[in-house]
Amino acid sequence: MSGRGALIVVEGIDRSGKTTQCAKLVSALLSQGHKVEVMKFPDRTTETGKMIDAYLQRDQTLDDHVVHLLFSANRWEQCSNMLENLHKGVSLIVDRYAYSGAAYTSAKQGFTLDWCKNPDKGLPDPDLVLFLNLSSKEAESRGGYGEEIYEKVEFQKKVHNNFLQLKSKQWKVIDASQSEENVHREMLNNVNSVIENVKGQQIGKLWL
Numbered sequence: 001m002s003g004r005g006a007l008i009v010v011e012g013i014d015r016s017g018k019t020t021q022c023a024k025l026v027s028a029l030l031s032q033g034h035k036v037e038v039m040k041f042p043d044r045t046t047e048t049g050k051m052i053d054a055y056l057q058r059d060q061t062l063d064d065h066v067v068h069l070l071f072s073a074n075r076w077e078q079c080s081n082m083l084e085n086l087h088k089g090v091s092l093i094v095d096r097y098a099y100s101g102a103a104y105t106s107a108k109q110g111f112t113l114d115w116c117k118n119p120d121k122g123l124p125d126p127d128l129v130l131f132l133n134l135s136s137k138e139a140e141s142r143g144g145y146g147e148e149i150y151e152k153v154e155f156q157k158k159v160h161n162n163f164l165q166l167k168s169k170q171w172k173v174i175d176a177s178q179s180e181e182n183v184h185r186e187m188l189n190n191v192n193s194v195i196e197n198v199k200g201q202q203i204g205k206l207w208l
């Protein structure tokens, strides 16, 4: 049956397994015959993405408000492309989205969750958010964090709490401490039912 694609977002703190699971999800969906594409935010290939990348790698200092707005702009750049794909019946698996934007910036001093959500209001609203739930301690034990700017256990703990405050009815919290295969199966089951259910539904606007 034809119909629009589903917008599926995968969120979690650093090292919760998002990127591995997105790849497994896409290949499973493709082999089931679905039209599907994977996307990742930040998209480091665009002009805003290059500025974000330089900031994350500590090559460039930027005001925290500016960084936040760059991350949001980096998503808005893809908005029309995302809507076009969804209307064509392509489902999108998105590795991080506006929830990361709000959860990371609001872990910084002087930022409220409410302020952080504002620039992303009106983006396409996900049909499903798969939150890979892992404690910051457990995430750190997975081989340690890298060199990027937010990769510190205390900061990740705040980010984790912020994510949980953003939970809404489209969210499914997945225990990411399970085996890779179990996490995959749980994600795939949720995605399969959402792809079927959204076909006749309109695409909503995030946080509006």
Ligand code: NYM
Pocket: 014, 041, 042, 056, 071, 072, 096, 097, 098, 100, 101, 102, 104, 105, 148, 150, 151
């Ligand atoms: N990040 C990601 C933000 O701070 N705000 C955002 O809006 C997004 C999408 O960028 N530590 C942070 C989370 C990560 C870092 O992401 C880079 P990744 O998935 O490691 O490339």
